[in-house]
Amino acid sequence: MAEQLYQRDAYGQALVKLGSSDNNVVVLDADLSSSTRTNLFAKQFPERFFNFGVAEQNMIAAAAGLASCGKKVFLSTFAVFASGRAWDQVRVSISYNNFNVKIVATHAGVTVGPDGASHQALEDIALMRVLPNMNIIVPADAPQTEEAIMAAAGIPGPFYIRMGRSKVPTIENKEKFEFGKAQLLCPGDDAAIVACGLMVEQALWAVKSLAARGIRARLINMHTIRPLDKEIILKAAQETRLIIACEEHSVFGGLASSIDEVVAENFPVKVIRVGVHSRFGQSGEPEELMKEYHLTGPDIEKAVLAHIAQK
Amino acid sequence: MENKQLSIEELNSEARQIRRLIIRMLAEAGSGHPGGSLSSADLVTALYFNILRFNPADPNWPERDRFHMSKGHCCPLWYAVLSRTGYFPEEKLFTLRKFGSILQGHPDRKTPGVESASGSLGQGLSIGLGMSLASRVDKKDYRVYVLLGDGELQEGSVWEAAMACAHFSCDNICAILDANGCQIDGRCEDVMGVEPLAAKWQSFGWHVIEINGHDMGAILAAYREAQTIKGKPTIIIARTVKGKGVSFMEGVIGFHGRAPTPEEAQKALKELA
Numbered sequence: 001m002a003e004q005l006y007q008r009d010a011y012g013q014a015l016v017k018l019g020s021s022d023n024n025v026v027v028l029d030a031d032l033s034s035s036t037r038t039n040l041f042a043k044q045f046p047e048r049f050f051n052f053g054v055a056e057q058n059m060i061a062a063a064a065g066l067a068s069c070g071k072k073v074f075l076s077t078f079a080v081f082a083s084g085r086a087w088d089q090v091r092v093s094i095s096y097n098n099f100n101v102k103i104v105a106t107h108a109g110v111t112v113g114p115d116g117a118s119h120q121a122l123e124d125i126a127l128m129r130v131l132p133n134m135n136i137i138v139p140a141d142a143p144q145t146e147e148a149i150m151a152a153a154g155i156p157g158p159f160y161i162r163m164g165r166s167k168v169p170t171i172e173n174k175e176k177f178e179f180g181k182a183q184l185l186c187p188g189d190d191a192a193i194v195a196c197g198l199m200v201e202q203a204l205w206a207v208k209s210l211a212a213r214g215i216r217a218r219l220i221n222m223h224t225i226r227p228l229d230k231e232i233i234l235k236a237a238q239e240t241r242l243i244i245a246c247e248e249h250s251v252f253g254g255l256a257s258s259i260d261e262v263v264a265e266n267f268p269v270k271v272i273r274v275g276v277h278s279r280f281g282q283s284g285e286p287e288e289l290m291k292e293y294h295l296t297g298p299d300i301e302k303a304v305l306a307h308i309a310q311k
Numbered sequence: 312m313e314n315k316q317l318s319i320e321e322l323n324s325e326a327r328q329i330r331r332l333i334i335r336m337l338a339e340a341g342s343g344h345p346g347g348s349l350s351s352a353d354l355v356t357a358l359y360f361n362i363l364r365f366n367p368a369d370p371n372w373p374e375r376d377r378f379h380m381s382k383g384h385c386c387p388l389w390y391a392v393l394s395r396t397g398y399f400p401e402e403k404l405f406t407l408r409k410f411g412s413i414l415q416g417h418p419d420r421k422t423p424g425v426e427s428a429s430g431s432l433g434q435g436l437s438i439g440l441g442m443s444l445a446s447r448v449d450k451k452d453y454r455v456y457v458l459l460g461d462g463e464l465q466e467g468s469v470w471e472a473a474m475a476c477a478h479f480s481c482d483n484i485c486a487i488l489d490a491n492g493c494q495i496d497g498r499c500e501d502v503m504g505v506e507p508l509a510a511k512w513q514s515f516g517w518h519v520i521e522i523n524g525h526d527m528g529a530i531l532a533a534y535r536e537a538q539t540i541k542g543k544p545t546i547i548i549a550r551t552v553k554g555k556g557v558s559f560m561e562g563v564i565g566f567h568g569r570a571p572t573p574e575e576a577q578k579a580l581k582e583l584a
Contacts, residue, residue, distance in 0.1 A: 026448060048448055050479070058471035061434040065441020068426050070373075071448065089468070092431045093438060097420055 002169035005142035008106045011163065012037025014149040015074060019045045025153070028063055028075040030056045035165075036076035036106045060086040063101045064093035072153065073101045079108035079121035079162055087127055090158075095131040100156045103128075104149070107165040109248035110276070110293055111198065111286035120281030126253020128160040129226055135159045136225040137179070138247075138255075140200040141170045144223060147177035155179060164248070166286050168198045173221070182229040188216035191304045192236035195246035196222045196255050199274070202290075203246050205297030210304055217244075217304060228258045230266075237267045241311050244272045244303050248295055251275040270310075272303045317360045319527045325395065326356040326527075330556045331583045332391040332404055338576035340408040343416070345560060346567045348388040350524070350551040351458060351489040357530045358456060358487070359392045367397035370423045376453045377442045379426055381435020382460035382489065383417040384568070390414050390422065398424040433466025435459065436486060440472055443481040454483045454538070462494030464505045470515070476544040477516030484544040485537040486517075489524065491553040495567050512546045524549025557582055 018025045019041055026048045033039040033051060042049035052059035056077055063073045076082070082105035083090070094101045108121045128134050135157060139145040145163055152159045175183045185200070186207050195203040200221045210217045218240055220232055236243060243263065245256035251273040260271050276293050290296050317325060330352050337343040355378075359365075364376040380389050387407060394401050399413070399422075406412035413421045417430030427438050439457035446453055463469060476484050488508065496502045505511075509519045518540045522529040530549070537545035553567070554560030557579040560571075571579055 026444075050444055052471075052475060053478075055468075055471035055475065057433075057468040058437045058440070058475055061437030061468070062441035062444065062472070062475070064427060064434075065379075065438035065443075066445045066448075067441070068438070069377075069442055069445030069449070071445050088431055089434055089437070092428055093434050096428045 002171065004167040004169050006167050007139065007142050007145040007163035008037040010142040010145040011104060011149055012040035014146045015041040016044050018150070018153050019048065022072065022153070024070065024072045026050070026066055026071045026073055028052060028059050028073065030054060030059045030077045030081065032077050036104070038076050056081045057086040057089050060089040061093045064097055064099050067099035067101050068097070074104055075101065076104045076106060078119060079105035079124045080119055083121060083124035083127045083160070091131055094158050095133050098133045098157055102152050102159045102161060104161045106163050108162045109164050109197070110281040110289040110295070111164050111166045111248065112281070113165065113286045113289065114283050116283040117280040122250045122276050122281060123253070124162065125225055125249050125255070126257070129253060129258065133158055134226065136162070137223055138162045138196040138225055139223055140197060140221050141168050143170055144173070144177055148223065151177060151179045162197065164198055169201050171200055171204060177223065180224045180227050180229060182223065182232045183221040184218070184232065185221050186217070186219040188218040189239050190215045190217055191242040191244060191308055192218040192220060192240040193244045193246060193300060193304070194220045194222050194233070194236070194255065194259060196225060197248055199246040199248055199295065202295065202297045203300055206300035206304065209297065209301050215304065215308065222255060225255055225258055228262065230262050233259055233262045234267055237263050237269045241269050242307055243269060244274060244300060246274040246300055249275055251277055270307060272307055274300050274303055314361050314363065322357055322360060322527045325360060326353050327556070327583055329356055329388065329391045329395060331580055333387045334557070334571060334576050334579045334583065336387050336391065336404050336407045337570040338573055339405045341570055342408060343387055343570050344384040344568050345571060346493065346553040347382060347385040347460060347489060347491065349555045349557065349560065350491040350553045351385055352388055352555065353525050353527060354487050354489065354530055354549055355388055355392050355458065357527055358534065359396050361531060362534045363456065364453065367424070370398065374451060374453055377426055377439070377455045379429065379435050379438050380418060380458045381429055382432065382458060382463050383429030386418045389418065389425070393422065393424040432460070432463040433468040436469055436472035436476065439484055439486070440476050440479070440481060443476070443484050444479065446483060454485060456485050456487060458487045458489060461488060461490040461492065461499050461505050461508070465503045473512065473515045473517065480542050481544045482541050485534065486544065486546040488546055488548045489551050490548055491551045493553040493562070493564050493567060497564055508548050512548070516543055518543050518545040519548060520545065521548045522550070524551035525555055
């Protein structure tokens, strides 16, 4: 059994590291610092941490003001609020200004669990992806979260970095994280499974199960949604002719849509979407919800099996 | 960099020149917002010529005071002032709202001297708050000025920012409220009442100074008083007249967002001669 870790723990620890090496780093939160783990930074660097209370619009526009003065701003809240609650502030004050603000959103997706639909962001990647200048990372596990935070810290401009609430298993991954460059985790030419976030672990299960049936599926960890690694997508399209896009997000506007756009323009192949099909979430345990919304390894395997014969 | 420190007479004359430029720019552009540009002209002129610390030769000078126009639609005023204070040549003003211009219809960082975009109301005080917090982290003594409109106060996010500026004791923030009493659909009191302004801001923890926003002496005194207030932010509630300086625009709602025709512009310029 792989080690299970919270991505947000990795985030909080990464912030402390950044804070020690760079005095320009400031961190903002909106009354969720113990959940997002920005409290780790707050404890070490109270003079560079600001809690805005339950006022995300103010926090996000204030982040722009800090960035205009040369600060490297990390701000956190739940993904529903970071993306939807203050979208106009993100659009005009951060994205349009092209300011150096990293929006690090936790508690994305149905695996938020018992809190239910209002707290389960399934639209946030879509909302962020349409904004010019915005970079988007969805790290697969805790170690990759730290790598993503460190990488984003070194690249000026707006970022949206998304992670979940639950512990996730650390995937076996020998490749170093490189922003904008997807990772090929398993080779294979029968189908290509492209996943992000905790869906990478589900996809790994599917790859192993398919292998037992003699089907060699390629697995790509698409940790950077924007800018998308088009090269690896087109190579997969050409070599496998079947792509399965897996995300804990609406099938509209997220990873699947990003892939659709690339293949439709360059090399049309079938793209099967394993994601949430125009539904809100609901209360339940993460495992129950993953099953209910067809986001499990067996769901991915089923999608491959259903379409591989028609290639 | 020292301000020019104009006399009150000189400031009034400068404000008149700036109003003339606003009329000419808008007439040339064929669209834009004269009403609020004219109502806040005296406030912004006094600020840039006598109060604000800045260097047009080095717009990013780290020690500069920050000014942000939260009511972004009044940017013709800002552009005219930036040009008069040396950020760019006057002829640029007549490219306002045209394709490829550094002077966009609402503020954009393409313009030298503009710190942040605006145009979507209700975000500017938060941006000012961020600038103030940055001065605290960086241990710098610059001040932050944010121009707000009274219609803009209907945006709830303004009050999130108001609460936070007081909570963080941002005494280097001076908000300037251009209270001209009008908005696109009518008088503020009819569309969505914002009064009592002084009591609202006081109750949010602000030091409030209420003045006639067209009295240069009172404007300068208010800015100087704000500089002395410690432990809390200051707001100058400036009672103004929309379209101030042009008789047929004064108090006329229709000139919120309509440029003068060439004939109207000629008439306005005669009045402002």
